[in-house]
Amino acid sequence: MSWVMANVVQRRSIRSFTARTQVHAGDLADRAALLKKKRREVQYLPHFDTTFFWHGSCLYFVSRSLDSFHTSMSDPSYDGIGGEELTLGCLGWSTEPIKRLIQTCEEYADRQTEFFVIIYARDRYGMSWQPKARKPIRRVDTVHFDDGLKQALLTDMRKYLDPSTKRLYQSRSMPYRRGYLFFGPPGTGKSSLSTALAGEFGLDLYEVKIPCVASDQDLEQMFQEIPPQCIVLLEDVDAIWTDRDSKKDEQAISRSSCTLSGLLGVLDGVGSAEGRIVIMTTNKPDRLDSALVRPGRVDMKVMLGNISRKSAEQMFVRMFTPDIESSPLVVKERSDATRPDDESISPESDALQELALEFSSHIPDDTFTPSQLQGFFQLHLNSASEAVANISNWVERELSKSLLDDDISVVSEGKTS
Template sequence: MARPFQLGLTASHRLLDPSMHGLEAVSDIIGHWIAGLDITRLGSLAACIGAAPAVWRFLRTAWHEVYGWVRQFFMSSVTIPGHDLLNRHVTNWVMANVVQYRNIRSFTARTQTQAGVTADRAALLKKTRRDIQYLPHFDTAWFWHEGNLFFVRRPLDSFKTLMGNSGYDGVGGEELTIGCLGRSTEPIKRLIQTCQDYADNQAQYFVIIYSRFRMSWQPKSRKPIRRLETIHFDDNTKQGLLADIRKYLDPNTKRLYISRNMPYRRGYLFYGPPGTGKSSLSTALAGEFGLDLYEVKIPSVATDQDLEQMFQEVPPKCIVLLEDIDAIWTKRGSTNNEQHESISNCTLSGLLNVLDGVGSPEGRIVIMTTNKPERLDSALVRPGRVDMKVMLGNISQRSARQMFLRMFAPDITSSPPPTLDKGSNKLNGESKHIMSDDELQQLASQFATHVPEDIFTPSQLQGFFQLHLDNPVEAVSNIAAWVERELSGISSDDEIEIIGNGHAR
């Protein structure tokens, strides 16, 4: 006879018995657990748990003592200040060659705002989307390099403080200590030189632009090197400028200056109408000679002492850019009958002192730009402060032809050469063929004949090209009408057609 299946419950599982309910079941289970508990073992466990913090504190203290003793007698170290340029170079190398290969589990996420860092330029123009930057947290990183054991330590509290600065890009800024096992600092010096070489290699295609922030120079942006061929002004003047800077940067020139007790400085004045490329030329020169660019905005400088401090902290081999120097002590738009009122907190005397005073630093190139050179004080532009004046005027027909060729020359890295429809003289027709160099040269010559000599600025002509970047034939066809409209003073805004609910077409 078959026996019904029954579930057997032991005392230790009485909680599963359907007849047990509420607090009675819980108290019954706890009672059985306490009845089988050894009080002696419970006391030993409690004593161990109580002693654990003390043991941990002892081990930490012992480790710090041993580590300090080892570091004092068996390790060497080099400390790099937080705002030194070398700090950024070392941090970049450590991030790229050490930290990114570690299993870092703690990051700070923030919206990336530095235009020079991101590769997606279009994303920066969108209001609804920005790239996210993840900054790793690390206090001390140990690593091997060239057979030596190194460590890099930074105070994490300082890193978190810098994160509150919207202009901080997450690289450098906090004090770094580089250590090496051994009593010689030579391995550390070689490592720092490696970091320097790495930084030079990374920056060879970019110009780093620095600006003043909270009493120190901080990287503002990183711009791709601009070729000097894209700056259109007199070729003889351009070659003379390049030769002058090249000669100044020659080590032999520096030795000659020192041997003859001459201050090793060089100053330039770029002047001309707005839109002729004065600032662009400064950036292109920085890229041409591998120099960093330091922007000095004198109207925002509080005192002459602050201006002097800024120049003292500028590295010896760089370009210092003073833009719109005419707007510093005179208001824009003022006439000869109006009294020129100062809009700067620092004085002309303070600027002259930092340019060539007794304590002014040497080895840097100073470039001043202005739209109105006649407003400048003669003491500011005398030889010794301004060694060469460069006029950037309106565009010539020859430069217009060069700009056309540059705009429509085939770029093997981005797009194929233009195609031409033989039958209709239009691009992108049904019967296409690759436009030859001779055809492009002919179009450039036709285009240049419609551009009047010394009337338009390069930026005006570039604005026209932006409307026809993919069609050189269309550019030639429309240039005459564009010139006529510009000469008649008709604004390009008049050409905008408003449709629908107010959107422009």
């Protein structure tokens, strides 16, 4: 009926509609289910007994049994699922056109659905996992780092989650686990990438902040309660063995009561579960023990560094594309053979590409984090031209501020010594 509303009613003058809210079973009982869905909204459907329409080369008809619908709505046990009889038919000797139309309607419904990533964290007493937040699915393309490394990461994770991979691991008596290390300066998108990957593969995200875990026993209990099919995000893993560092650095590091052996035990010890994806993040990869990052515990290392000019160009296009769903996230490669009046590029997108190229020319490579650049865009979201006009001054101010911070750091270290 939603597909009919969008594809048939627009061409007809139907003036009567049935309004209803959609209620799904389990919504009131499961808090996590509530977080995964957007709010219930009123749905308006065309009110008719029978209507005919053309789709492709077939003439279809849809008949509604409105009595069955009204009967369901008046039933106190009605859970909002189904409850209405539809008869769909077409002229011809085969039911294949009807099956294709139903598939078209299903695909249409999937595109209208809004999905969220559920992020779990320990409750305030550290006793149990609770869904703390839901976030709209974020496309991996919106996390800016090396495109080749990004595709390699997606390919590796997709291959691991393939059911055939699990069967292969089991047939070879290999532990079915996968670990990743995301490292780089603060603000480069390590946590954002983890959330985007959870949305990309339809997985829940369990967040473990290593500096906040009280003991090895608490860490073990947390992992025992994590389901197998999910992503576990271990943040700031460098904090777990700070007692190995020199005394002069201790004051600048968040300490944890967990030990390295405790962490290794929950990752791949005798009682550790299989099937999870573990993502560890750190700002200080040089502090990590070699036992933690060996193959089998960390299967792939992903560096998220400061933004490049190409990524800055991509970010500009994403920020100012009018229709975000059709945003050309990967900026087209330019060459001398590319003509300004290329028919494959609309005037609007061509102008946007030119502005993006000019904008990125002011961004020095490997200097600013993506979060810094995003902060700039937040001030100029209403005008792409204004963003281009102001980026040069912003870069100068940020570079001056960085030099000042470095000078203050040097003076402070001199006083300390």
